[in-house]
Every structure is written in C-alpha cells, then in structure tokens.
Amino acid sequence: MSATGLYTTEHGEDGPRIVFCHGLFGQGRNWTQAAKALSPDHRVTLVDMPNHGRSEWTEDFSYLDMADSVAGLFSAADPVTLVGHSMGGKVAMALALRHPDLVDRLVVVDVSPVTYDAGRREFAGYIEAMKALDLASLESRADADAALRGAVPNATVRSFLLQNLRRxxxxxxxxxxxxxxGDELEALGGWPELDETSDVPVLWIGGANSPYVLDEYAPAMERLFSRVRRVRIKDAGHWVHSERPDVFLDVLRSFLD
Known part of the structure; x- marks a missing residue:
C-alpha cells in the first residue's frame, strides 16, 4: 500500500514507466495481460483505484481527489505514460490537466470528458444485486454466481463483478x-469543471460499437487537449482492451514508439 492509500502492482524493471487506471467495478489486475506484454521493455504500474480492490475507501467521490491521489504515486523527475479506461480514463485526464509535469503521454480508453446519463440505471442494478447478496450464507464463489444470475444474466459481467468478492x-x-x-453514480457519470488545458500527446481509443466515444464528444476532448489522435477499434464495445486485446496492444505500442 502506498502513502496515498492506493494499492499497486509492479511489472518490469527497465524502460519508460506506464501507469494503468481501471474503470468502475475493476481492479488493477484487469490490466495484467497488457502489463506482462509490455514489461520486457517498460516499468508497468497497475493501480487499484480508491474504493476498489485493495485500496483504501473514501468518504466521498471526486474525480479531482482521485486524480490527486494517483498523482502522489510518481514524480516530475520520472514522468509517465498514463493509461485510463472509463472511470480511470476520467481520472487520467484530470490528472494530466492538473499535474502536467507528471505525464509524458496520455491514453484515454473508451471514455470522453463529458457527462453521461446512459448506463446509470444498469450500474445501479449491479450495485443493488451485489448489496443484496447474503454473504453470511455463501459457501463458495459458485453459490454467489448462482445467486446473482437472476439480476445479472450476462455471465461475463457476473464474472467481472465477482472478482471483487474476497474470502x-x-x-x-x-x-x-x-x-x-451506489450513492455517487451521478458524480461517476459526470465530468468536473476544469479550466486547464494541455498539450500532452493523447491517444484516444474507442470501441467502434461503444456509445462512450462519439463524434459529438470530439470538441470537448479537443478543447482540453491540443494533440489528440483518435482511434476506433472495430468489433469492440466499451471493454475494448479485453474484447480486442491484440489490436489494443498494437495501437498502444505504436503510440509509445
């Protein structure tokens, strides 16, 4: 556990540093496949975001507070490539704007600096289903999977949520x-008001089937970041890095090189 209360995992010992920030309901280990692929020539840090994984819980939710917390993990003497997906992408953007000396490059994965209304009801349903699970009566993870099946019929989503169940x-x-x-879903879907702008190089990756990176959101991104390269990955939705991992890594490596 770092001094900022964030749990991190390290891969690789040499080369430029890359820091990965996961999305809502995730953990740093969601990026393990990418970390192992990059570790021969990079130092990779996987971060459990606040209120997720093994990191500390907070009393309230703020993208700016999360950005400042992650910023405490590194220094201007060793600026990083910062990669963030969804919620983690918003944290990464806020960090790059507030602490430009810490970020050498920025990769924003399937999220935009805008407020979203869609999806809130779905996420609320997941949270209520998890809260309703009778943990005291569970004997196995299979029992938990069966108990969630009615509320979360998608097996992939259930598996993703159940990674957060720890014995x-x-x-x-x-x-x-x-x-x-659950209380802060509106804030999670939002975007903080920031006056800062940045000329850090940005790779903005979206799944071609995702509603989170649309043409209409480009002006918002370009108002904040002057050097944006946008890439859409075919046959991928919101979880573009897990749906098309090889293509995602190829695009990321091209940007890093």
Whole structure:
C-alpha cells in the first residue's frame, strides 16, 4: 500500500514507466495481460483505484481527489505514460490537466470528458444485486454466481463483478465500497469543471460499437487537449482492451514508439 492509500502492482524493471487506471467495478489486475506484454521493455504500474480492490475507501467521490491521489504515486523527475479506461480514463485526464509535469503521454480508453446519463440505471442494478447478496450464507464463489444470475444474466459481467468478492477466513466480503459507489453514480457519470488545458500527446481509443466515444464528444476532448489522435477499434464495445486485446496492444505500442 502506498502513502496515498492506493494499492499497486509492479511489472518490469527497465524502460519508460506506464501507469494503468481501471474503470468502475475493476481492479488493477484487469490490466495484467497488457502489463506482462509490455514489461520486457517498460516499468508497468497497475493501480487499484480508491474504493476498489485493495485500496483504501473514501468518504466521498471526486474525480479531482482521485486524480490527486494517483498523482502522489510518481514524480516530475520520472514522468509517465498514463493509461485510463472509463472511470480511470476520467481520472487520467484530470490528472494530466492538473499535474502536467507528471505525464509524458496520455491514453484515454473508451471514455470522453463529458457527462453521461446512459448506463446509470444498469450500474445501479449491479450495485443493488451485489448489496443484496447474503454473504453470511455463501459457501463458495459458485453459490454467489448462482445467486446473482437472476439480476445479472450476462455471465461475463457476473464474472467481472465477482472478482471483487474476497474470502477472508470463513467470511466473504466485497472489496468495493458499494454504499459510496451506489450513492455517487451521478458524480461517476459526470465530468468536473476544469479550466486547464494541455498539450500532452493523447491517444484516444474507442470501441467502434461503444456509445462512450462519439463524434459529438470530439470538441470537448479537443478543447482540453491540443494533440489528440483518435482511434476506433472495430468489433469492440466499451471493454475494448479485453474484447480486442491484440489490436489494443498494437495501437498502444505504436503510440509509445
């Protein structure tokens, strides 16, 4: 655990540093495949965001506070390539704007600096389903999967959510701060008002089937960042880096090179 209360995992010992920030309901280890692929010639840091994974919980939600917390992990003497998906992408953008000396390059994955209304009801349903799970009666993760099946019929989504279920001794607990995330869904879908702009090089990756990176959002991105390269990956939705991992890595490596 770092001094900022964030849990991190490191891969690789040499080369430029890359820091990955995951999205809502995720953990740093969601980026393990990319980290291992990049680790021969990069130092890779995977971050558990606040209220997720093994990082500390907070009393309120703020993209600016999260950005400042992640910024505490590194220094201007060793600026990083910062990669963020969804919620983590908004954190990464806010960090690059507030702490430009810390970021050498920025990769924003399937999110835009705008406020979203769509998806909030779906995410609220996931949170309520997880909160409703009777942890005291669980004997196995398979029991939890079966109990969530009615509320979360998609097996891939269930598996993703259940990665946050941790057994400690004879007890099960959620690593997610479900109460806070449930209360702050409106803020999670929002974007903070920022006056700063940046000329850091930005790779803006979107899934071709995703509604989170649209042409109409380009002006908002370009108002904040003057050097934006936008890439759309075919046959991919919001989870573009897990749906098309090889293509995602090829695009990322091209940007890094």
């Amino acid at each position: 400690e001794g004879d007890q099960w607990r959620w690593q997610l701060n479900l109460a806070l995330l």
